[in-house]
Amino acid sequence: MPSTTLTRREINRATLARQMLLAREKTTALDAIDRLLAMQAQWPRPPFIGLWTRVDGFTREDLVRLLIKRQVVRATFFRATIHLMTARTYLALRPTIQPMLAGAMQTILKERLDGVDLDALVARARKHFAKTPCTFEDFRDHLLEADPKADERALGYAVRMRLPLVQVPAADGEAWAFPSQACFTPAEDWLGKSIALAGPPKIDDLVRRYLAAYGPASVADIQAWTGLKIDRAVLDGLRNDLVTFKDESKRELFDLPDAPRPDADTPAPIRFVPDYDSMIVARADERFVAKPHRPHVFLSALRIAATLLVDGFVVGTWTLETKKKASAVIVKLCATVPERTRKAVAAEGEQLVRFVDPDAKSFECRVS
Numbered sequence: 001m002p003s004t005t006l007t008r009r010e011i012n013r014a015t016l017a018r019q020m021l022l023a024r025e026k027t028t029a030l031d032a033i034d035r036l037l038a039m040q041a042q043w044p045r046p047p048f049i050g051l052w053t054r055v056d057g058f059t060r061e062d063l064v065r066l067l068i069k070r071q072v073v074r075a076t077f078f079r080a081t082i083h084l085m086t087a088r089t090y091l092a093l094r095p096t097i098q099p100m101l102a103g104a105m106q107t108i109l110k111e112r113l114d115g116v117d118l119d120a121l122v123a124r125a126r127k128h129f130a131k132t133p134c135t136f137e138d139f140r141d142h143l144l145e146a147d148p149k150a151d152e153r154a155l156g157y158a159v160r161m162r163l164p165l166v167q168v169p170a171a172d173g174e175a176w177a178f179p180s181q182a183c184f185t186p187a188e189d190w191l192g193k194s195i196a197l198a199g200p201p202k203i204d205d206l207v208r209r210y211l212a213a214y215g216p217a218s219v220a221d222i223q224a225w226t227g228l229k230i231d232r233a234v235l236d237g238l239r240n241d242l243v244t245f246k247d248e249s250k251r252e253l254f255d256l257p258d259a260p261r262p263d264a265d266t267p268a269p270i271r272f273v274p275d276y277d278s279m280i281v282a283r284a285d286e287r288f289v290a291k292p293h294r295p296h297v298f299l300s301a302l303r304i305a306a307t308l309l310v311d312g313f314v315v316g317t318w319t320l321e322t323k324k325k326a327s328a329v330i331v332k333l334c335a336t337v338p339e340r341t342r343k344a345v346a347a348e349g350e351q352l353v354r355f356v357d358p359d360a361k362s363f364e365c366r367v368s
Contacts, residue, residue, distance in 0.1 A: 006245045006253065009264035011216060012287045012312045017260040018213050019279050020054035021271050021309070027055060029062040030086065033072055037213045038083040040281050041074050044176035045356075046274035046306075047084045052355050053271050060355075064177045067169040070191060074178065075166040079227035079282065080104040082167075087191050089209075094164055094187070096201040100228045105161035112154040118162060125159040126186055133168045133185040136160065164188065164195050203234050208241075208256065214279070216245055216255035224282045247285070268312035270341070270348045272329070275306040280314070289314045296334045308345065310337055316367075318349070320356060327353045327360035331367040342367050 016022050020032060032055050033039060039047045051058045066072040073090050077083040080101055128142060139159070140152040164187040169177045188195055207230070210222055223230050235254055245253045273280060280288055280297065281304050289297050296317055297305050305317040308331055316333040329349040337345070349365025
C-alpha cells in the first residue's frame, strides 16, 4: 500500500521536471518529442511553441526538418485526436491504441455504420489515399461521387479510426509545416514499415512511457490522457517495477522508481504553454490548473486555451494578436501576481512573439 504522501506542489514539480519546464533543456527536438511521448497537435502551430518553451535554442526549422525526413509524424492517436510523435513511437504504439479508436468509432457513429462493410471501406480508402494524398474533405467528396446518398461523414470518420494514416507536411511555403487542412497518406507507405493492428497491445510499455513523461499518476490520470480503458490489473501487474504514493486526496499514484521528483520548493520559471498542450489537456487532477481557473482554460467545443505558468501553476491564458506587422501576446490573468512578476511575464512573452512572428516590425506582450 502507498506509504508516502505527495503534496500537490511535489506532484507539480515532478511533472514539470519530466516536461522540461523547470528549465529549457539542451537536447534535440527529436529527443524532446520522444520524451514527451506525444504532443497534442490539433492545429499545426502549438507543437512548435511547445518545443520552443522546453528546448534550449529550438528553431522552427528543427521540427520542419524532422517532419520532412519522416522521423516525426502527425496523426490521429491518443483520445482519437491529432498528435505529433516520433515515427518510432507511432509504429510501436499504433496497434495498442487501435481498440480505443475502434471504440470511439462505435460510440460516436452507432447505427450509422449498420450495413457498412468496414473492411471493404478501409481497403478502398487505403487505395485512394495511397494514389494521391488528400484531405478528408476530398475523400468525403470521393465517397459522394460514388454514392450521393452515402453518409460521407460517418464513413470518413470510420476510415480515420480504422486506417493508419499520417499527415503529409508541405514541401515549402507553410510557416508551421502543415496547412489548416492537411493531406493524409497511408502510414505504412510514408514510413516504409508494416503495422499489424491485430498484434498484441503493449500496454505495459505505454504505461511506463506515460509515467516517464507525465507521472506520478493515478489510473484515472493515465486513462484520461491516453483515452484507453486500462484495467487496474495492468498497474497491479507492474507493481514490482513501480513505486506508489498517495496524494492529498488519498488517491493512489504510480511512478517509475528513478523518475525525477524534485523538492516542492524547486523554482519553476515563467513559461508560456500553447493551446491544447498535452501536459494540460487531459488531467484528472489539479496539479497545474486549480479548480477556480478551469473555466478559463477548458473552453466550449472542447477547446483548450494557451496558458501562462507562474511558479508552475496556471495563472492566466494568452492569445496572439497581429496588426499591420505589429505582433503582441495578450495575457489575461485569472490570478493576482506581483508587479515584478508581471514584468517578467512581459519579457518572456516578448520572446515568444519574436519566435512566432519573426518578421514583425514590433513585438509586445500586454498583461491584463
